[in-house]
Amino acid sequence: MTARVAVIAGDGIGPEVIAQALRVLDELRQRGVDVEVWELPLGAEQYLKDGTTFPLELRDEVRRTCAAVLLGAVGDPRVPGGEHAHDILLGMRTSWDLYANVRPVRALHDRLVPLRDKTRHDVDLVIYRENTEGQYVGAGREHGRGTAAEIAISREVHTRRGVERLLRAAFDFAQERGWPLVMTDKSNAIPAQGIWRRVLAELRAEYPSVVVEQLYVDALAARLIEHPERHRVIAASNLFGDILADQCAALAGGLGLAPSANVHPAAPGHIGLFEPVHGSAPDIAGRGLANPLGAIRSLGLLVAHLGHAAEAARIERAAEEVLARKECTPDVGGTLGTVAAGQAFIDVLRAV
Structure with a gap:
């Protein structure tokens, strides 16, 4: 059965890296990955032209008819x-209830690991970030902006349902891999975050084979620098997951390589959103400098979501190989531009 994939190239370097990911997808289609691509012209250009963001009726149609969305970047x-x-x-994440932001962090070459005496084998973990609650719900208010009495108040929201389902997804993954799980919070300073520790304590009895640890986020951030090899699965709130995922991406070679998946793990077949995490990078947009590997590896997560695990594994092997050959962009040790790096990847993909 043909799976429909919506593509939103977006802003900045988004169109440049998504163009290379779609070239890779064309290669996969020749190998039996049966997908139909639906490109949506959403982004800053459309918004500045007529005020269109993501019309509700279009978003609903995507939800009804597509198995996944591949997004480049938004922000202008x-x-x-x-x-x-x-x-x-955020419209896709919240309206489609994509409550788990899954960020695989795996160093693909030793030279990309910036830590002394650490190799690529020491950086191999997955972060499960809660994706619909926490500090990003937009709750709060401001008073007296621009005055000496200015006050800005931000509220965070953690529900038992939201915390439990994210932790359960992380537990399930850790159990499947045989990996340890660490949950992080800051409940010693923010008592409301104690809900994470309470729910963790309840769930761990259901997963006796999983080695579980809980660490305050500042301690975990430090230990990820000192001993990244001690961590395999990290479960975190929206804000802490966001910060730690970018920190860990730096340990694996930078944001240009980092893929992500926004999914609803409790419902197989639920639509997923896949995107590189480097952002729109307007300072380098249009210059042919953008690293396409983050977008291509996000495509790998997407095809795995569609049931093509072998093709996803091929993408990862090809990424390792182009980095080993230095047939990549300057940010990861190569000399190629975006399009040439995309072609180098395709050449390797055909051989792995």
Whole structure:
């Protein structure tokens, strides 16, 4: 059965890296990955033209008819309020209840690991970040902006349902892999985050084979630098997961390589959103400098979501090989531009 995939190239370097990911997808289609691509012209250009962000009826059609969405990046300095980016990205995450942001972090070559005496084998973990609650719900208010008495208040929201389902997804993955799990919070300073520890204590009895640890986020951030090899699965709130995932991406070669999946693990077949995490990078947009590997590896997560695990594994092997050959962009040790790096990847993919 043909799976329909919506593609939103978006802003900045998004169209450049997504173009290379789609070239890779064309290769996979020749090998039996049966997908139909539906490209949606959403982003800052459309918003500036007619005010369109992501119309509700279109978002509903995508939800009904597509198995997955591949997103490049959203964010443009010409839209300082980020209205279109909010509606596109957060609209999909929240309206489709994509409660788990899954961030695999795996160093693909020793030279990319910036830590002394550590190799690529020491950086191999997955972060499960809660994706619909926490500090990103937009709850709060401001008083007296621009005055000496200015006050800004932000609230965070953690529900038992939200915490439990994210932790359960992390537990399930850890149990499947035979990996240890660490849950992180800051409940010693923010008592409301104690819900994470309470739910963790309840769930761990259901997963006796999983080695479980709980660490305050500042301690975990430090230990990830000192001993990244001690960590395999990390479960975190929206804010802490966001921060730690970018920190860990730096340990594996940088954001240009980092893929992500926004999924609803409790319901197999639920639509998923897949995107590189480097952002729109407007400072290098249009210059042919963007690293396409984050987008290509996100495509790998997407095809795995569609049931093509072998092709996803081929993508990872090809990424390792182009980095080993230095047939990649300058940010990861090569000399190629975006298009040439995409072609180098395809050449290797055909051989692995």
